[in-house]
Amino acid sequence: METVLLLLCLIAIVGLHRRNSGFASRIDKLEQRVRALSAPVEPGPAPVSSAPDIREEAAPPLAPPPEVTATDETQERLAPSVVPPVALPPASPLPASSPRPSRGFEENLGSRWAVWVGGVALALGGIFLVRYSIEQGLIGPGVRVLLGLAFAAGLIAGGEWLRRREQPLDVAAFGNANIPAILTAAGTSTAFASIYAAYGLYGLIGPTLAFVALGLVAAVTMGAAILHGPALAGLGLVAALVCPLLVQTTDPSPVALVLYLAFATGTSYAVSRLRLWRWLAVSTAVGAILWGFGLLVGGDAWLAALVTHVLVQLVLALLFLVVDPHRTEAPEEAVIDRLATVPVFFFAILAVFATASFGTGLERPLFIAAVVLLMTVSACRYPAGAGGALAGGLASVGMLAIWPVVSQAWSEPERFVRDLAVSPAPEALTSFVTAAVLVGAIVPLLSLLRLGFGHRLRMGPAAWYTAALTLTPLGVLIVAYWRVTYFDHSIPFAVVAGAMGLGFAAATAWLRGKDPDLDSPAIRLAVGGAASAAIAALAAGLTFAFDRGILTVTLALAALGTAYVAERVKVPALRWMVGALGIAVAGRFAWDPSIMRGEIGTTPIVNWLLWGYGVPAAAFLLASRILAREGRDWVVRFVESLGFVFAALLVFLQMRHALNGGDPFAPTTSHMEAGLAVTQALAFSLLMVRLDLSRPDTLYRYASLLFGGLAILGSAVVLGVFENPFLGGGRVIGGPVFNSLIPAYLVPAAMAAALAWAARLNRPRAFVLAAAALALILELTYSSLAVRRLFHPGGRIDLFRSMSDAELWCHSLVLLANGLVLLAIGILWRLREARLAALVCLVLAVLKVFLVDLSALQGLTRALSFVGLGLALMAIGFVYQRFVAPSGAARPPDPAP
Known part of the structure; x- marks a missing residue:
């Protein structure tokens, strides 16, 4: 293995050498060309020109210009100026000013990457030396700390010496590969680690001395970063945040860690303030947030450290991201600072999760109030950070939502989640209510005051304040209602909601008094938001007052x-707020489509479905009509579509409620129920077609196609296969004539025919033909099943039962009758499609007679079948010759394109 690695290294070295040799030869050629181009030009004999010399030969006389009377000033300005000839010096060689060639891989590797990697290696080397000495027990704790500090001092001194040398390095040539800055960064990182080890690991120094030592290192780091640039600041921040992870101990000190993080981030914030490095402040806030989430897993022993860390880091982030950058900014000129808003929202999320770690007592509501107050006060004082008001409101709502259940917190997360889903009753009910009242009042009151005295606020901050004013108390009310009553009947919560609605009404009147004409956009927005919140609170109170109050009804109202x-x-x-409420209702419906809970009632139509689905349907449809007065945008279409969805669900569930003994969610179904569902889909498609005729809109167009597609799918799959009585889909209910086949097949057929008739004016031909074909298929299916029901009194008409000759003959008769009726309709109303449908029925009748009746029937019935077919065909031929063919012959030909 080692041999292979050596061979690979040799090959790489040879390749790099050959590549560098090629680069060197190309650079030499370029330098020769530059020297040749910049060489001085030797003066030579002047070239002989055949052109006449304008200084020796006079120009031909010109015609005198017309006399113009002008002032002395004009004549002086218009007089030709004589410029004496200037003798040009001989050409001298100019220095070549070609741009610096781009650095190659070798130069980057040696001058830039090596510096960075070396700085990181020095920082890690100092930390790992401390760790190695701990593991091996070579030297005592005091000596370890002193050696670490000495190593840090050497690195810092070396960096400062390089910065102050008489011939400074050309660091500008290498961009951010600044050797003095990186050496200093490595030294400060080692100093941070050494002092933290002396205090948190060995207990060599107390909190006071640790505070002073960390302060000195912070001061050194701050001063060095000011001198050496952003590289030191970035590396110092990363090293300071990573040090506690590298230097481990079996007995960590939460207080020491929080103190260390406070000094590290405070130093970084100070450097960012002095050098105006906004990126450093945001990076510091991100590091503090990540450390906060890391402290969450520490359990009860780290609870005090977690709370302290959240509060301290939140204060620092607000000071350096919100307060300091915008302290001299006029409120009317403030715009939303996104770099300050996003970290505040993440601090709100961190505080929400920290809330679940508390035990029983007043500590939790006090912590909630402190976090919310800090965010809201800074946001209301500085409009650029107005998002902090809504962050505080969402933090309060999230804290109440995640409040532990029956003393279960992070120690048993599985049981915590299970109890929250089954019974969300919170522990320490008094503390829960106290926290709800505190956070439910702090955010809206401060936001209201800021809006009332901020006539000239821009729309961005005003929108954040309005959202905090309205959404926070409503969210607190709904979460508290859920946690305490689990969406059950509650008169006390109804009273609270009514009082909240009156409070919003009073806020609306107060804001309106500040600007009666609503000339200020901020006041106009605040008035609209407060009035909407008043209506929402009163609707919530009405919902809470009923036995099965539902959030969907409240949001719709x-x-x-x-x-x-x-x-x-x-x-x-x-208008956007109406759309937001619609999105909330859609999300609520997606989470639990049943909406209603408990007993709905057995009375048809007048039951709880009328409240749970009828009220949202009417509310959204009326809201769309009101908003449409100012134009039909996506909000109007979305709200109106929600109204149609709830209306369709109301009809469908009321139908199931009536057919299943008061249980609209019963798992059973039947062919009559499926037929009524298809009828409903066709009726809504017809309604969309009619609406599109009066007010053309894409919503109606696509809605009609959607409902029509659902009807076709339901007819083919449910009525045609699964619930078809002929294929074993159940028993036909009713008598021989009036039975369940009429609502299952005949009524949908009539509705499909009506849809085809109405859609011919504004729908594609394919849609019209599909609706007409559906009507024909459903009507033929009804005719066949109705004939079979006549011959089977028990209501069972599946295919396994025998078929008599009379029944078989009646099927042929029904096909012929359908064909004659469709032919008459096609002739009377001049509908070619109806005549074609009649021919389809006749073809089916002919095929049935010749393929089925010829072999299955005997005697008189077979003869009657053929006689009836013959007479029908003769009559149809006569009718076509008498009424159809002449009209077609007399019709003028189509015009040429």
């Missing part, structure tokens, strides 16, 4: 109220 407010106050942003 809130969407209707928001649409009304948006149309009245003319706030375009509220």
Whole structure:
């Protein structure tokens, strides 16, 4: 193996040598050409020109210009200026100013990569020396720390000496491969590790001395980064954050780790502030967040360290990302700072997970209040970080949602998740309610005050404040209602929701008083949001007051109220809020399509389905009509489609409720139920076609195609195969004539024919023909099954039962009758498709008579079958000759294209 590696190395070295030799020869040729081009030009004899010398020969006389009267100033400006000839010096060689050739692989490897790898190796070498001495027991802890500090001091001194030397290195030629900066970064990393080991591993120094020592190293790092540039700052931050992972101990100290992280990140923030390196501040916040998630796995022993880390790092991030960069910024000029907003949201997520680690007591609500207050106060003071207000609101909602169940936290995560799904009742109910009240009031109140006194805010910060004002209390109310009652009937929560609605109404009036004419876009947006939240809270109260309150109904009513407010106050942003509520309803429906829980009731139509599906359907349809007054955009189409979906579900579930004894979710089905479902799909397709005729829209076009496709699929799969009584799909219910075959096959056939008739005006021909073919197939299926039901009184008409001669003859008669009826329709209404369908029936009748009746029938029935067929064909021929053929002959030919 070693031999192979040596051969590979020799081959690589030879290849690199040959490649470098080629590069060297090409560079020599280029240098020769540059020297030749830059050589001085020897003066020679002037070339003899045959052109006349304009200085010796006079030009031909020109015609005198017309006299122009001008002022003295104009004459002076227009007078020709005589420029004396300037003698040019002899040509002198110019220095070649060709651009520096690009560095090749060898130069990059030797001058750039080697420096970086060497700096990283020095930093890791200092840390691993400490680790090796620990494992081998070579020297005592004090000597180890002193050697580490000495090594760090040597690296820092070497970097500073190289920076101050009389002939400085040409570091600009190598970009960011700055040797003094990297040496200094390696030294500071080693110093951080040594001091942390002296305090956290060996206990050689106390907290006070550790604080002072880390402060000194932080000061050295800060000063060195200011002198050496961003390379030192980046490497120093990475080394400082990775050091606790490399230097391990069997008895870690959480307090020491949090203190160390605070000094490391604080130093990095200070450097970023002094040099205005925003990337360094954001990177520091990311490192602190990652360390916070790492502390989550420490268990109860690390709880205090986790809480301290979250609060300290949140304060530092807010100071250096929000407060300091925007402290002199005017509120009316502030725009959303995304680099500051994103880390705050991640701190909110970290705080949510940290909440589940608490035990019983007041510590949890106090921690929640502290986090939410810090985020909201900084966001309201500095509009550029307005996203922090919504981050605080979402953190409060998430903390209440993940509140432990019956003393189960991270120690038993499987049981925690199982209990949360089965019974979400929170432990320490008093603390839970206290936290809900605190966080439910802090964020909206501060956001409301900021909006009320911020008339000139831009739309970006105003939108964040409005979202925090409305979404936070509503989210807290819904989560608390779920955790305490599990979506059950609750009069106290209904009262709370009503009080919240009144509070939002008062906030709307207060905001409107600040700007009665709504000239300020920020106030107009806030008024619309507060009014929508008031309607949503009142709708939630109504839902809580009923026995089986459902979130879907609340959100649908809130969407209707928001649409009304948006149309009245003319706030375009509220249209998007209606769409957001619709998305929430769609997500809720995708999570649990049944929506209703418990007993629905046995009374047809007037039951809980009418509330759970009818109210959202009416709310979304009315909301779409209100929003359509300002134009039909995607929000209108989406909300209207939700209304149609709930309307279709209402009809379908009411039908199943009536057919299954009050259980719309029964696992059984029948051919009558399948036929009614197909009828419903065809009816909705017909409705979309009619709506598209009055108000053409892509929503109606695609909806009609969707419902039509569902009807065809249901007819082919369910009615044609699985629930077909002839193929064993069940018993026909009812008498010989009026039975379940009528709603299962005849009614859908009539609806499909109506759809084909209406769709001929604005739908593709293929769609019209498909609907007409479906109508014909369903009608022929009904006729055949109805004839079979006449001859089998028990309702069982499957194919395993015998077929008499009379039944077989009646099938032929029915085919002929269908053909004659379709022919009459085609002639009277001049429908060629109906006449073609009649011919199809006649062809089927002929095939049936000659292939089946000829062999299966005997005696009189066989004769009657052929006689009837012959008479029918003769009559059809006469009708075609009398009514169809002449009209076709007299019809003028189609115009030429």
